[in-house]
Amino acid sequence: MLCVALRFFANGSFLYNVGDAEHISKATVCRTVRKVCLALKRFLRISVVFPGHKPLRVIKEEFHRIAGFPNVVRCIDGTHIPITAPSEHEADYVNRRSIHSINVQIICDAAHITNVEAKWPGSVHDSRMYRESTLSNRLECGEIDGFLPGDRGYPC
Numbered sequence: 001m002l003c004v005a006l007r008f009f010a011n012g013s014f015l016y017n018v019g020d021a022e023h024i025s026k027a028t029v030c031r032t033v034r035k036v037c038l039a040l041k042r043f044l045r046i047s048v049v050f051p052g053h054k055p056l057r058v059i060k061e062e063f064h065r066i067a068g069f070p071n072v073v074r075c076i077d078g079t080h081i082p083i084t085a086p087s088e089h090e091a092d093y094v095n096r097r098s099i100h101s102i103n104v105q106i107i108c109d110a111a112h113i114t115n116v117e118a119k120w121p122g123s124v125h126d127s128r129m130y131r132e133s134t135l136s137n138r139l140e141c142g143e144i145d146g147f148l149p150g151d152r153g154y155p156c
Contacts, residue, residue, distance in 0.1 A: 004029055005036035014082055030084065037118070044116060054109065060146060062110030073146030074114060074135075076154060078105045078126045081118070095122035105129045107148075126153030 008018045008029060015029045022029070056073055063072035080101035086093055093100045101122035107115040120129050130136050130150075138144045148154075 004032045059109045071146045074107050074148050076107050076150040092121040
């Protein structure tokens with residue numbers, strides 16, 4: 001089961017492509033990916049903490065060592081995970097490339113993924129996902145001191 005989900009995550013392909021490669025139905029791939037995602041979500045709630053797993057000073061030093069950029073506490077980006085068109089609110093899941101997807105926001109420190117948010121339909125812009133996250137509030141109120149670089153989809 002894990003291998004099927006990893007193949008789907010790794011190649012960014014469609015469910016039927018993974019199903020053909022593994023000789024299983026698209027529906028089985030869909031159920032498998034969902035089960036693995038739910039298991040990962042439960043695991044992440046237990047093991048991922050922001051920003052407590054390392055002191056911010058250490059994280060800033062690691063980023064500076066990697067890229068020479070000071071005061072970075074995390075990096076942020078998003079990716080679209082292709083999905084089969086849902087039966088309800090189908091248009092909400094169509095992204096800018098006209099593909100049905102879930103828009104996933106990922107945050108990492110210099111070595112680890114620290115946050116994954118995979119609840120937004122493909123039509124939702126990265127800036128909205130960030131604006132409505134607890135992380136944005138923590139940074140804006142000064143609770144976390146540092147920079148969170150991202151691409152142009154995120155506000156300055």
